[in-house]
Amino acid sequence: xxxxxxxxxxxxxxxxxxxxxxxxxxxxxxxxxxxxxxxxxxxxxxxxxxxxxxxxxxxxxxxxxxxxxxxxxxxxxxxxxxxxxxxxxxxxxx
Amino acid sequence: xxxxxxxxxxxxxxxxxxxxxxxxxxxxxxxxxxxxxxxxxxxxxxxxxxxxxxxxxxxxxxxxxxxxxxxxxxxxxxxxxxxxxxxxxxxxxxxxxxxxxxxxxxxxxxxxxxxxxxxxxxxxxxxxxxxxxxxxxxxxxxxxxxxxxxxxxxxxxxxxxxxxxxxxxxxxxxxxxxxxxxxxxxxxxxxxxxxxxxxxxxxxxxxxxxxxxxxxxxxxxxxxxxxxxxxxxxxxxxxxxxxxxxxxxxxxxxxxxxxxxxxxxxxxxxxxxxxxxxxxxxxxxxxxxxxxxxxxxxxxxxxxxxxxxxxxxxxxxxxxx
Numbered sequence: 065x066x067x068x069x070x071x072x073x074x075x076x077x078x079x080x081x082x083x084x085x086x087x088x089x090x091x092x093x094x095x096x097x098x099x100x101x102x103x104x105x106x107x108x109x110x111x112x113x114x115x116x117x118x119x120x121x122x123x124x125x126x127x128x129x130x131x132x133x134x135x136x137x138x139x140x141x142x143x144x145x146x147x148x149x150x151x152x153x154x155x156x157x158x
Numbered sequence: 159x160x161x162x163x164x165x166x167x168x169x170x171x172x173x174x175x176x177x178x179x180x181x182x183x184x185x186x187x188x189x190x191x192x193x194x195x196x197x198x199x200x201x202x203x204x205x206x207x208x209x210x211x212x213x214x215x216x217x218x219x220x221x222x223x224x225x226x227x228x229x230x231x232x233x234x235x236x237x238x239x240x241x242x243x244x245x246x247x248x249x250x251x252x253x254x255x256x257x258x259x260x261x262x263x264x265x266x267x268x269x270x271x272x273x274x275x276x277x278x279x280x281x282x283x284x285x286x287x288x289x290x291x292x293x294x295x296x297x298x299x300x301x302x303x304x305x306x307x308x309x310x311x312x313x314x315x316x317x318x319x320x321x322x323x324x325x326x327x328x329x330x331x332x333x334x335x336x337x338x339x340x341x342x343x344x345x346x347x348x349x350x351x352x353x354x355x356x357x358x359x360x361x362x363x364x365x366x367x368x369x370x371x372x373x374x375x376x377x378x379x380x381x382x383x384x385x386x387x388x389x390x391x392x393x394x395x396x397x398x399x400x401x402x403x404x405x406x407x408x409x410x411x412x413x414x415x416x417x418x419x420x421x422x423x424x425x426x427x428x429x430x431x432x433x434x435x436x437x438x439x440x441x442x443x444x445x446x447x448x449x450x451x452x453x454x455x456x457x458x459x460x461x462x463x464x465x466x467x468x469x470x471x472x473x474x475x476x477x478x479x
Contacts, residue, residue: 078437078438080438080441082413083410083413083444085410085411087441089437090433091432091434091437092433094433096411
């Protein structure tokens, strides 16, 4: 996964907001995940498929931090979410 | 000595959680029904297979088939086949006592039936606080029933024992459907708890001598409403190092995980859910009720202290956001 990767939410993921926390469940695997504030913002930004670079630009507008740090931490978060089958890569943008 | 079970083919009509039931086994826990309408649920004596074909899950006592039927097998008591949320077939073991059959009917088969009928069966006793339901959850022998008994002695109506029936889809928020009003207590709990009890109840019935389990049926008018809003789920835990009881509020993912871990017959029950339905139910309950751990050093030696702590905790439960 890199800046040009295009990602989207997995189709079979359910979400619920409970006491301000976004809780996700992959309905195929049955696995649960709770998102912190940043994870929840990433999830909201992925309401539509987006390239990682676009996502980082959106997050930079919300959170303080240099671009390189935001990119590095966002990719790490996305990789974790992908490993839990919450998001997936589509065809990379040209 | 109570005679062992004999199938007669005769049934009696009862009310069960507002459902119309006919039952071949006599069920003194339930109120009789005289509306003459067709039943929604039947409990009958019949041959029950020893195993299910193609089980998707099998535990020491329970197996579940692909089509959602559940088979419960209890040595020296009998087998229960629960299907479609409308039927429980019971094949008693030779010399099984009626009380033993009822014990496992309520402890196990009832929870399965409720799930098949679309409800969330929580492994909990439940009492009423000012028109709302408070469930007392926890693993077996944590003192749920004993604590419910102690709260009942202070005027809190018993809404359920061992299986709390939650309608997670109720229009105004998750609600508890009152179940048969009894408590199954261990002999030492009964001895410790019964002194000074003022609420009306039948003389304790010994359900299973070898287990030392007794049933107290509570005689009072049922709640005015068919379902009470679920205020809180309090999960009892012990910590021998705890100097005094304390509470921990759970939110979000922690609350959802605790609820699913406290489902009645959890391993078998998970097989009876589609994942998305389970998530919908558990997340709705977590979002609308106060989910807490109550941690104390022990239940029985400090029962009065724990009971007071529960009463205080309920008043301090944070309301949903």
